Amino acid sequence: MPFLSLTSWSLHRLLGPLRWTRWDVALRTPYTDVQAQPEELTLLELPAKLADKGFASAEICHFHFPERTPAYLQNLKAAFEKAGLRFYTLLLEYGDISSEDVLRRATDIAWIKTWIDDAALAGAERVRVIAGDADPSDHQALARSAEALQELAQYAAAKGVRVVTENFHALTSEADNCVALLDACGDALGFTSDFGNFKGPGKFDALARTVPRSESIHAKAQSNAEGLPYSEEFIRCLDIVKAAGYEGPLTLVYDGPGDMWEGIERVRKLAAPYCGAV
DSSP: OOEEEEEGGGGTTTBOOEEEEEEETTTTEEEEEEEOOOBSSOTTTHHHHHHHTTOOEEEEEGGGOSOOOHHHHHHHHHHHHHHTOEEEEEEOOOOOTTOSOHHHHHHHHHHHHHHHHHHHHHTOSEEEOOOOSSOTTOHHHHHHHHHHHHHHHHHHHTTTOEEEEESOSSTTSSHHHHHHHHHHHGGGEEEEEETTTSOSTTHHHHHHHHGGGOSEEEEEOOBOTTSOBOHHHHHHHHHHHHHTTOOSEEEEEOOOSSOHHHHHHHHHHHHGGGSSOO
16 A cells, blocks of 8 residues: 655745755856745754654655755765655756757756765655656657656666656646656656646546556645645545555645644545555
């Protein structure tokens, strides 16, 4: 059965400054933009906190890393090991490997490789790479993305890390493209399905196509202005997961208003019956 996991995004207001990476059009290079906010929980404290709350694994967004020195990354690995928690995926929130801009694409691939290096030091099992921001109808962009994912997967495998992509950003907003990338890359590439990223009337059919090929599920519940989840829709997504015989992490995603732990608990109550441990 699936097991409970949490993404650091669900606690983004508690984990201190966010270090967003953006593309500088003038300088033609990535740069980091720091968004200041108070820190109530450090990243090094997070594994023990999640283990105490009964989670089995975590996925961490790259912008939550306060530093990337080898010593810090090894301390983070030790924190996960001490807590008995799996560092399932390091989530990269930047990079356009589908870009027709040759320099932009090459620079972003090189940037991603530095994070694969960091993931290996920190003990992350996977790195989530965004497939691209190109229009989903752009077949050449899809081919560029597949080529880059193959290169990155080979690079990561040599370091004991697996590359996964996700139905995230424009290029993989349609299930056809998700499946095409998986077919092009074969077993070298993994996939994450996010409940919240497919849109429109075909959402559930799209999830039914990608969930069986996923090794991580981002269980994001749509919610109202008060942060209360629309349980019927969320349970329908969970039923797709159950029907597929999925056995990986159900990574809870909460980004609504109010107390984040309370919001996480509301989603957890809906997801827990689908997991092996409550």
